[in-house]
Amino acid sequence: MVDRINAPVKFRGGGFAPKKIRFTGLIVFAVLIAFWEFGSRTGFISALVLPAPSEAFAAFMELARSGMLVKHLSASLQRVLIGWSLGASLGVLAGISIGLFSLARSGLLPLVSALFPVPKIALLPLFVIWFGIGEGSKVATILFGTFFPTIIATYSGIDNIDRSLIRMGQSFGMSWISIVRKIIIPGAMPAILSGFRISASIAIILLVAAEMIGAEYGIGAYILLAGSLMQTDQLIAGVAILSLMGLAFAWVIGRAEKILLAWR
Amino acid sequence: MRLHFEKISHQYDDVEVLSDISFATSEGEIITIIGPSGCGKSTLLRLAGGLEIARSGKVLQSGKLPQGSLNPLTYIFQDFALLPWRTVRGNISLVLEDHRLSKTQRDEIIDDVLSRTSLGEFANAWPRQLSGGMKQRVAIARALSVTPAVMLMDEPLSALDAQTRAILMDDLVSLWTREKFSALYVTHNLDEAVRLGHRIVVLSRRPGRIREIVSIDISIDERDNYPLEMTQYRNQLWELMRDEALAADRELVHG
Numbered sequence A: 001m002v003d004r005i006n007a008p009v010k011f012r013g014g015g016f017a018p019k020k021i022r023f024t025g026l027i028v029f030a031v032l033i034a035f036w037e038f039g040s041r042t043g044f045i046s047a048l049v050l051p052a053p054s055e056a057f058a059a060f061m062e063l064a065r066s067g068m069l070v071k072h073l074s075a076s077l078q079r080v081l082i083g084w085s086l087g088a089s090l091g092v093l094a095g096i097s098i099g100l101f102s103l104a105r106s107g108l109l110p111l112v113s114a115l116f117p118v119p120k121i122a123l124l125p126l127f128v129i130w131f132g133i134g135e136g137s138k139v140a141t142i143l144f145g146t147f148f149p150t151i152i153a154t155y156s157g158i159d160n161i162d163r164s165l166i167r168m169g170q171s172f173g174m175s176w177i178s179i180v181r182k183i184i185i186p187g188a189m190p191a192i193l194s195g196f197r198i199s200a201s202i203a204i205i206l207l208v209a210a211e212m213i214g215a216e217y218g219i220g221a222y223i224l225l226a227g228s229l230m231q232t233d234q235l236i237a238g239v240a241i242l243s244l245m246g247l248a249f250a251w252v253i254g255r256a257e258k259i260l261l262a263w264r
Numbered sequence B: 001m002r003l004h005f006e007k008i009s010h011q012y013d014d015v016e017v018l019s020d021i022s023f024a025t026s027e028g029e030i031i032t033i034i035g036p037s038g039c040g041k042s043t044l045l046r047l048a049g050g051l052e053i054a055r056s057g058k059v060l061q062s063g064k065l066p067q068g069s070l071n072p073l074t075y076i077f078q079d080f081a082l083l084p085w086r087t088v089r090g091n092i093s094l095v096l097e098d099h100r101l102s103k104t105q106r107d108e109i110i111d112d113v114l115s116r117t118s119l120g121e122f123a124n125a126w127p128r129q130l131s132g133g134m135k136q137r138v139a140i141a142r143a144l145s146v147t148p149a150v151m152l153m154d155e156p157l158s159a160l161d162a163q164t165r166a167i168l169m170d171d172l173v174s175l176w177t178r179e180k181f182s183a184l185y186v187t188h189n190l191d192e193a194v195r196l197g198h199r200i201v202v203l204s205r206r207p208g209r210i211r212e213i214v215s216i217d218i219s220i221d222e223r224d225n226y227p228l229e230m231t232q233y234r235n236q237l238w239e240l241m242r243d244e245a246l247a248a249d250r251e252l253v254h255g
């Protein structure tokens, strides 16, 4: 009991609202790399276990100077971009059909549910037989890997559209195609774009896996070679390139969200 | 144009929702439909505009359409149903784009309805920037843009707070005074029904039947001048509704 008058009411609200503090992420990065460099220089981190960041950077510069960076990077980017854009666009089309048509839903959805959880890497040998050891099998792995998550993102986005908006469109006599173009697709767009975020990172994972089989050029091939020669500095450089690639994709999708979802 | 309801009955699965509804609208008349929640008011409105088909009975149209009517039976929904990814202008444009209109004609219509609903300065706002009352004004502007013959309004003010509701009711009264639109106006709010209805159709609890149709002979724009009479109408309707509302309230929810 409070018997003293004027006792202030204790504050118990607030919290549970994490905010972004500028530059904190950058500082964490810098501190971590500085600590790592320091550890390597003092021998606290053995060069056998982990090369110093400066060595990895030197390996990267060497790669760039020799002109191999462009070769590896362009081979990888080409595979990822072709595989991902085919997988994502076919996935959006299939997802829209599942979202709109009973026949597609009944026919395709069980298939999608059955194939989605299969790691596409397991199918890689099969893709090699079907599409050849060259570009075909690599693109196909990425295509299949991004196809299914995009389908699921798209049709569940459509399923979650406010039905009253569709009813509104019908009540104004809008044509079927107008309802799809102007209500259903924009309504599913947030879900489709967040599906793209997921499928872009899946694409990078599958890229590396696919490039580890019979690829002359590609970041994955470079990492595999570095690993088998115990060139850990090159390996770290390759991993950093992949990480930058992922960040670049995320940035592009973020831009697309800013533009396409300006209404939010 | 008039809408005739002829012996409308409707079921969902084995739940009877509406039973033997017959009445007709007249031109320039607002009919308010009032009844306890779940009595089938929204269903009746969906049947009226062709969004659903009655199990038995018919909804018929007669008479001439207003000139340039693009969508004779036009809804105004309780939840506004504005596309969040289109501006105020874009939301109105949406319902015109499927019609054979040039861009100029479309812009003229949009500007016209925006000024009739005093929304001009909000033309480029996003729905998320608007208050509930403003959103419903946009929905009204959108409905006016297709020159409806009968407006089908399903609890258009129910999502709004009491003050906003009073303001929008005034807006509707002045809109009717200027334009003499015809409407079926569903509500569960007695004040709205009495304020806006030329005739008030009182439905029973589910299955909704017509208990009574009450005509109010005082012109809509003059009702403020007859507080005594309006109170009498209100009390008469409340007498009709009270038992139904009580009984409906004590019913178990189906399903």
Ligand SMILES: Nc1ncnc2c1ncn2[C@@H]1O[C@H](COP(=O)(O)OP(=O)(O)O)[C@@H](O)[C@H]1O
Residues within 6 Å of the ligand: B012, B013, B017, B035, B036, B037, B038, B039, B040, B041, B042, B043, B044, B206, B254
């Ligand atoms: N699509 C539907 N399927 C099954 N039952 C429905 C459907 N729509 C409405 N109902 C039922 O019909 C009854 C009347 O609904 P409704 O017309 O929305 O009532 P009101 O608008 O008067 O509150 C309710 O019991 C509701 O649960």
Ligand SMILES: [Mg+2]
Residues within 6 Å of the ligand: B041, B042, B155
């Ligand atoms: Mg209702």
